[in-house]
Amino acid sequence: MSQIKLVYPKISDSKNSPLKQCIAFEKYDGTNLHWVWEPELGWYAFGTRRDRFDLDDRGMAEFNLAHPGLSEAPELFLKGFANSLATIFLNNPQYSCPEIAVFTEFFSLNSFAGMHQKDDPKQLILFDVQTDKGIISPFQFIQDFSGLNIARVVYRGKLTGKFIDDVREGKYGVAEGVVCKGGSSSKDLWMVKIKTYAYMQRLQQAFDRDWEKYWE
Template sequence: MKEYPKIPNYHKYLDKDCIAFYKMDGSNLRVEYSSKTGWYKWGTRLRLFNETDPDYGCAIPLFHKKYAQDLEKMLAKFYPKCQSAIFYMEFFGPKSFAGQHLADDEKDLVLFDINIYKKGFIDPETFLKVTESVHTPEVIYRGRLTEDFVTDVREKRFPIDEGVICKGMDNPKNPHSQWRCKIKTLDYLAKLKKVFGTGYNQYWE
């Protein structure tokens, strides 16, 4: 199952057009769908898991309740010949921080990306179109990725907590030319330093 690509910081993407999505503070999970076997494989960014997993097993019934049926309809409508697809979600609770979760916290899942077999990741505009009926991250900004926009994110001049994920296309005709970058707030940086001290960089950009 394809791992989600590592997201770099913004510097190499300055002055490119982008859509900036609200970034949730959680863990990256993935689920694979097959037209023959349905929802059959689950993983974090680095390992597989099932419903017995003490940390992430609860995400499976949550996904089936919140997303499975609607996403099957979406595939049938927009990708009727799709043999398989991987759906990427953020897993988090109200008290989650830097990928750490409390066992008694009520968890949620939010879909943020889709990879279609032999087509690659869906571009951000198409993603918004095909997922209109399901819960996805809020769009915070559309336009050029500028230093002024970065400053506005850093200073929380948008309704955000951790930060944003920016997505764009170097070539709209090439589905494999999609790029992503992350920008986090100074408030979040201060929290990381308070909790992790000199190890904060592991959770920063």
């Protein structure tokens, strides 16, 4: 295991929302995991936002010790994503780079605030891909990876105050909220998160005065 700098960027809250064209994806209540691929080694590493392990038997055993409750994730990734993603990377020139990281959310129906129920069926959702130029645009992401189990698209259009209010009021059928992403390339990519009032109430009931640690 190695400690690394934050792999996935912190997403701004809705107070900093640019009112521009975007795609809003459902935000799932789980654990952010990254997986690292390179042309010769294939899938060779994985981890959370702050650590990384070798994607082999020893590395997975170390991961399981460090992160109880996440042990099903490697098998889900290797069976559900590894070959399909590698095929896309090898067949598309825009993914010709020394290393690629993909980001998934690990969760189940009853996951809450990063905690998972042991016996619940788990799943992985793909929500971002990062090349040597940075995280790809949401438009390219949908174009290239919509055939896989990716985050559900909730909305396409201009980010407006009404949309933000509607998400908060629960009008889009999301449990936690959404992540809005815009920009035409890695250079001008922006992201903001919007969570529902219902999720806020769950946090307040579960964590009392500490609920804001899990908010936006």
